[in-house]
Amino acid sequence: MIFNLDLESEVPIYQQIVDAIIYGIATRQLKPGEPLPSVRSLSADIGINMHTVNKAYQILKNDGFVLIHRQKGVMVNTELPGVEPSFLEKLHADLKNLTAEAICRGLSREALVEQVQKIYQQMMDERRG
Amino acid sequence: MIFNLDLESEVPIYQQIVDAIIYGIATRQLKPGEPLPSVRSLSADIGINMHTVNKAYQILKNDGFVLIHRQKGVMVNTELPGVEPSFLEKLHADLKNLTAEAICRGLSREALVEQVQKIYQQMMDERRG
DNA sequence: CAACTGTTATATAATATGTATAACAGAGAT
């Protein structure tokens, strides 16, 4: 599992960790049941504070992507969350904002849809390759 | 122009204003050349501070969505910005995160694409209706 | 017992967000 963090980004570090792990699960670089590094080892590896990693893990736990056993550690959930209403709300709100700006800038529906298709396909290819 | 702001949201107020105006331009509720309310009148209308509105206007100005004349006021740019690399970068990054979570949750490519198509179409319908 | 888990607590610093108040410069209206 490779973390490509940008400490200068406006995106919080803990959010970048959350995104990276969800991406890893989507592409099956991280498989259900697979253990994740401990908060201490991961924070030491990427040179940040323990609590920043812990915050990311707590978010992933609350969203159902990982299971945390207090002594055993953290692992990818064997039963990943489904398409819940809260996710659909976030998806719709984000897509609405992106689409509005795309329309203002003259990006065609076909070009936008193609982008989504391409990203989805690339992720599914990584899943097998 | 209707602003539906949520002061309890985790999304900053100035960002909600930016999103609302870009949405208004996309749906042509706001037309190129049309004047926007002054920072003072808008902030008074929605009951927030002048600087919060000003911050939103500055962002829209830097992105090319509005023109600001120091004495005349703010208006929608008659030459809206095109599909610039910085926008494509943001679009790709956001779509990547949304798609990764969608895949984890078992949302099919068809369902995701349909969402995008639907949102795009609804916005183009508002543009005419 | 020692080493490792996640968890909790406290403290500190920097940044982001939002408000409050005031002043400035330029344009237009009366």
Add this chain to the structure above:
DNA sequence: ATCTCTGTTATACATATTATATAACAGTTG
């Protein structure tokens, strides 16, 4: 000229978020 309206700038303040630092606790494993 005076008044009012623009955006702009400055200062100050309060709060929340982000990130770090250090320490301790409880339970498991070797």
